[in-house]
Amino acid sequence: MRRRALLAAASAAAVVPIAGCPTPPWSEDLERIDGAKVTFRRTYDGEIGGYDHGPRDIAERSSALDADPPRLSVAGVILGGARECYGAALREASLAEGTLELRIATVNTSSSDTGGCPDVGQTHRYSVEIAFREATVPARVVVRHGDETVLDEPTATD
Numbered sequence: 001m002r003r004r005a006l007l008a009a010a011s012a013a014a015v016v017p018i019a020g021c022p023t024p025p026w027s028e029d030l031e032r033i034d035g036a037k038v039t040f041r042r043t044y045d046g047e048i049g050g051y052d053h054g055p056r057d058i059a060e061r062s063s064a065l066d067a068d069p070p071r072l073s074v075a076g077v078i079l080g081g082a083r084e085c086y087g088a089a090l091r092e093a094s095l096a097e098g099t100l101e102l103r104i105a106t107v108n109t110s111s112s113d114t115g116g117c118p119d120v121g122q123t124h125r126y127s128v129e130i131a132f133r134e135a136t137v138p139a140r141v142v143v144r145h146g147d148e149t150v151l152d153e154p155t156a157t158d
Contacts, residue, residue, distance in 0.1 A: 043125060061141050076150065079124075141154075
C-alpha cells in the first residue's frame, strides 16, 4: 500500500519515468515557437491516410484554420525500436519564412541500464497540435523523421 502511494505521489509531481515503469504516453511536451503553442503526444488512435500498417514512416496534416485560434495537426508513424524501450519525441519545432518545420525522432524511454530491450523494429504513433495564438499560419508544413522528409505540403489544401 505504501509503495502504491509513493508511486502515485511521484507520478503526480513530475512526468518522468519511475524505475520499472514506462514513460507515460501523455507526456505532452509543450513548447512555444514564435507565438504558437505546440503540444506533442506520444500516442495517436485515429486513422492516418495512406498508412497500411506496414513498417514505414508516414505523416499526415489536418487543419482547422477557421478555429479560434487557428490550428494545424500532424499525426504520424515513425519506425524505431521496441515500444517498451523507445518512443517518439519532438526534437525540433520551428517557424520561419512561412514554413513550420517539425523533426520527430525515436528516443530511448527505458530507465533500465540492463539492456533488456528486444532487438526489434516497431512503429510508434504520435500527434502534434500547433495553435497559432499570436503567429500567422505558415504557408507550408514540413515534417522530418530524423533526416528523412515524410511530409512537405501547403497548409491551405483542406
